[in-house]
Amino acid sequence: MHIIKPDQYARMLAQLAPATAASRRGFLKGGAALAGALVIGVHLAPRGAMAAAKDDGPMPNAFVRIAPDNTVTVLIKHLDMGQGVTTGLTTIVAEELDADWGQMRAEFAPANPALYNNLAFGPVQGTGGSTSVANSWEQLRKAGAAARHMLVAAAAERWKVPASSISIEKGVLTSGSNRATFGELSADAAKQAVPKEVRLKEPKDFKLIGTRLPRLDSADKTDGKAIYALDIRRPGMLTALIKRPDRFGASVKSFDASAAKKVPGVVDVVTVPAGIVVLAQNTWAAMQGRDALADIVWDEAKAESRGTAELLDEYRKLAGTPGKPAARRGDAAKGLAGAAKTVDLDFAFPYLAHAPMEPLNCVIEKTGDGVTIWAGSQFQTVEQAVVAGILGLKPEQVKIETQWAGGSFGRRANPPADYMAEAATILKAIDGKAPVHLVWTREDDIKGGFYRPLFVHKVQAGITSDGRIAGWRQRIVGQSFIVGTPFEPVIVKEDIDGTSVEGSADSPYAIADFEVDLHTVKVGVPTLWWRSVGHTHTAHVMEVTIDELARAAGKDPVAFRTELLKEHPRHLGVLKLLAEKGEWGKPAGPGKGRGIALHESFDTVVGSIVDVSVVDGRIKVDKVVCALDCGIAVNPDVVAAQIEGGIGFGLGAALHDEITLDKGVVEQANFDTYVPLRISEMPKIEVHIVPSANAPTGVGEPGVPVIAPALSNAIFDATGKRLYSLPFKLDEFKAT
Numbered sequence: 132m133h134i135i136k137p138d139q140y141a142r143m144l145a146q147l148a149p150a151t152a153a154s155r156r157g158f159l160k161g162g163a164a165l166a167g168a169l170v171i172g173v174h175l176a177p178r179g180a181m182a183a184a185k186d187d188g189p190m191p192n193a194f195v196r197i198a199p200d201n202t203v204t205v206l207i208k209h210l211d212m213g214q215g216v217t218t219g220l221t222t223i224v225a226e227e228l229d230a231d232w233g234q235m236r237a238e239f240a241p242a243n244p245a246l247y248n249n250l251a252f253g254p255v256q257g258t259g260g261s262t263s264v265a266n267s268w269e270q271l272r273k274a275g276a277a278a279r280h281m282l283v284a285a286a287a288e289r290w291k292v293p294a295s296s297i298s299i300e301k302g303v304l305t306s307g308s309n310r311a312t313f314g315e316l317s318a319d320a321a322k323q324a325v326p327k328e329v330r331l332k333e334p335k336d337f338k339l340i341g342t343r344l345p346r347l348d349s350a351d352k353t354d355g356k357a358i359y360a361l362d363i364r365r366p367g368m369l370t371a372l373i374k375r376p377d378r379f380g381a382s383v384k385s386f387d388a389s390a391a392k393k394v395p396g397v398v399d400v401v402t403v404p405a406g407i408v409v410l411a412q413n414t415w416a417a418m419q420g421r422d423a424l425a426d427i428v429w430d431e432a433k434a435e436s437r438g439t440a441e442l443l444d445e446y447r448k449l450a451g452t453p454g455k456p457a458a459r460r461g462d463a464a465k466g467l468a469g470a471a472k473t474v475d476l477d478f479a480f481p482y483l484a485h486a487p488m489e490p491l492n493c494v495i496e497k498t499g500d501g502v503t504i505w506a507g508s509q510f511q512t513v514e515q516a517v518v519a520g521i522l523g524l525k526p527e528q529v530k531i532e533t534q535w536a537g538g539s540f541g542r543r544a545n546p547p548a549d550y551m552a553e554a555a556t557i558l559k560a561i562d563g564k565a566p567v568h569l570v571w572t573r574e575d576d577i578k579g580g581f582y583r584p585l586f587v588h589k590v591q592a593g594i595t596s597d598g599r600i601a602g603w604r605q606r607i608v609g610q611s612f613i614v615g616t617p618f619e620p621v622i623v624k625e626d627i628d629g630t631s632v633e634g635s636a637d638s639p640y641a642i643a644d645f646e647v648d649l650h651t652v653k654v655g656v657p658t659l660w661w662r663s664v665g666h667t668h669t670a671h672v673m674e675v676t677i678d679e680l681a682r683a684a685g686k687d688p689v690a691f692r693t694e695l696l697k698e699h700p701r702h703l704g705v706l707k708l709l710a711e712k713g714e715w716g717k718p719a720g721p722g723k724g725r726g727i728a729l730h731e732s733f734d735t736v737v738g739s740i741v742d743v744s745v746v747d748g749r750i751k752v753d754k755v756v757c758a759l760d761c762g763i764a765v766n767p768d769v770v771a772a773q774i775e776g777g778i779g780f781g782l783g784a785a786l787h788d789e790i791t792l793d794k795g796v797v798e799q800a801n802f803d804t805y806v807p808l809r810i811s812e813m814p815k816i817e818v819h820i821v822p823s824a825n826a827p828t829g830v831g832e833p834g835v836p837v838i839a840p841a842l843s844n845a846i847f848d849a850t851g852k853r854l855y856s857l858p859f860k861l862d863e864f865k866a867t
Contacts, residue, residue, distance in 0.1 A: 191281065340763065358534055479586070506533070510548065671839045675855065775818065
């Protein structure tokens with residue numbers, strides 16, 4: 132996701148629903164203990180303006196529960212969709228508490244933007260932009276330190292000793308012969324005042340942060356105890372599947388449901404804006420009922436009917452003309468005119484599906500004066516507002532029980548909250564008579580839209596006689612998923628969608644004569660951010676072009692980048708570590724090639740070196756060495772896993788993935804036609820983290836952008852041939 136400043140999000144949210152919340156201090160009133168635990172009652176204060184997050188003091192009561200049984204539970208305000216934030220955020224609290232890792236637990240926080248907002252988003256509770264650890268870092272450190280302070284104060288009162296005489300190690304407080312666990316002190320600690328300020332540890336004193344810890348979710352995900360939305364069962368619940376049109380923008384005109392209603396287990400057939408809904412007692416019956424729908428006629432007057440070939444042709448024609456200026460430095464035309472050598476490069480990037488392992492689904496039920504939703508909820512505040520609007524409720528009447536999610540890559544976080552909106556419209560259509568479990572099949576997911584947009588880039592760049600970049604002109608053509616949403620006034624400035632040009636317009640390379648233009652096109656295909664957003668295409672263009680210019684200048688690609696990044700020490704630090712660990716400069720060997728790419732996204736600098744082999748005229752990825760600067764690595768093992776996952780995700784897009792249209796109809800349907808990276812294709816990976824004492828930055832997405840360009844550069848090194856557009860057609864590639 133694209134990161135938006137807090138004041139920008141506040142303006143965006145005001146267009147979605149009335150702002151909730153008052154000062155967070157109003158929620159955290161000391162004194163009352165909950166079941167003898169160190170938890171102070173939390174209640175909703177009157178609606179009003181949100182206090183700035185940076186002005187808030189420690190909030191142990193919102194995030195930390197210490198029970199008499201000595202367990203410490205951290206309330207996780209973000210969705211864990213496999214990225215490990217439950218472990219990461221819990222580690223932060225455990226460190227400042229001096230807790231024992233074995234006593235730590237995690238639980239998803241309720242949907243409450245006044246209390247659990249993402250500090251990078253303003254008054255919005257949500258997960259994205261690789262912000263989970265980064266925005267929670269200081270907040271949770273303060274919460275853990277404050278809880279520690281309250282435990283020490285309780286022990287000092289009980290033992291009649293100075294607080295300064297008390298030490299804590301692995302969840303046990305001691306002073307002389309006195310000894311007590313967190314659990315034994317929890318009731319007394321809950322009566323202590325929450326400190327207004329706390330002293331945080333110095334990084335040199337960390338005992339848990341920066342070490343390898345067992346993930347909190349591994350055991351439950353291994354033995355099946357972890358509950359996903361697909362596992363939710365409610366009394367009388369009906370499963371709903373939607374028959375959607377083949378073309379985006381079409382709507383139902385007529386159909387025959389008689390055969391569908393005769394399928395055993397089918398209860399009802401209704402229509403909603405998304406299509407024809409079959410409600411049944413179980414998923415199989417709903418699928419059979421949907422297949423039995425007959426004589427469906429769609430109104431395609433507003434449907435998108437262009438195919439991929441037509442769109443690419445239109446995009447490429449636009450790329451040959453000036454667009455809206457996104458970046459300007461110096462005089463690119465003059466620089467190009469004086470260049471000794473020039474390159475003229477064309478790149479194309481297809482629509483991409485998110486394809487998480489758990490397809491979209493959620494359960495919605497009428498409860499009390501509102502509704503309850505069980506879902507892998509990624510954007511709780513937007514979802515509450517959208518569902519409330521459909522059902523005529525207030526956002527606070529929409530209760531969301533966040534569950535584990537089997538992946539997302541951005542799909543679960545979208546401005547129209549599409550799948551929850553669909554569930555709400557179905558519940559409304561049946562007058563709330565039964566809980567509804569909306570389920571998307573894999574085919575629904577692949578063919579259902581909200582893809583990474585199709586993009587085309589055209590780059591003209593030059594080299595001077597002494598090997599410097601003489602000029603750079605880049606034109607980007609693509610669809611915006613921000614225009615037409617409440618995000619538009621915030622992200623789109625002077626007709627430039629920041630998510631379309633990030634990674635190019637703000638490139639750190641010292642190119643004196645530099646320009647980037649953007650053409651934003653209108654297409655009826657629903658699009659959305661996809662893991663690492665605009666960087667998915669801009670990093671590829673930047674790094675392949677830089678490599679090509681280095682070769683044209685007769686310079687080593689690492690040395691060439693080093694010259695262009697003299698003012699960026701973090702980039703240079705990553706580049707140096709990467710070159711060392713990736714054995715840059717060492718011959719790759721006969722029939723082999725080595726390529727490099729470096730890119731910053733989500734405040735994290737990542738570099739990759741890819742080794743490839745040419746086997747029987749085809750390319751095999753042998754090894755990937757990755758280096759990154761992500762600030763303090765809270766859980767190095769989780770960081771490495773995220774980077775490895777990002778590399779695998781990016782390799783899938785480089786080697787296989789694409790969504791294509793034929794007369795507006797998506798041609799892919801399941802993993803036989805939209806092929807993910809296979810285990811047999813996963814290369815050996817090394818991840819090296821630059822030591823840092825700076826606050827953590829994002830790691831969920833930055834591993835993706837660098838892998839495709841590094842692979843492209845490695846292929847060139849091995850074969851002398853360039854592959855610019857994605858996915859690479861390696862099955863057809865004949866090496867020379």
